[in-house]
Amino acid sequence: MRTVIAPLLPEVEAELLALDARLQQLARGYVRRLALEPYLGPTARRGALATMGVRRIYFGRGDQPGQLLGRLKSGARQGHADPASGPRWRIVYLVREATRSDVRLIVILAIGEAHSRPPDVYERATRRALKIRRSSP
């Protein structure tokens, strides 16, 4: 099955451009990596995003998205770790498969900081996941 990354929604492109150069480079690196590993990020576990099977990649400044071997350096925060110590940024995305066309599509819903000033990256992703499948706002 062929994996295609959908062109970024204008809102997501704007979020990407709002990041500094290093974070932009990392985010673009992870988006490209999704073409090889579409299920790289774990699924969301709570709320509407969980029911939609939305996934997210955690990333931080020290990451190397091009390093394909081994686990993601950022990973999830360990249970004993301070909640503020984990990677701050997220790429929230959907994977959908058109079996008959043999195409797997990845749609990036939002990029940005998690648990920040509302609407944070998860809230924006939730709104967009619904919006992009409706003809009226």
Added chain:
Amino acid sequence: MNAYLVRGAGYHRIMSDDGLPHPSEALTLSEIAGQVDRVIAMLQQGGAIIVYSDDQQHEIGVLTRDRRLLDEASIAAMIDTGHLPPLAELIAMDDRGETP
């Protein structure tokens, strides 16, 4: 050792391997709205709901969480609402290196 009694329909649901979406049931739109939790539970178990209009004059379609159908409907909706180019165009864009 524990023994459990499983009655007819329950036994059928657990043991059936007929490839059909169990449990299934026909409901009207209002019944669905009034029983959302039960409907979600049925769908999550792999079941389906046959949807009727409230006046029962129209068989509207089927509610399902069948992964293949859900994914394909989702992609089609993104294309039909203008948020994504058609699949053939997306593939061509990908071939030209125009996707992220």
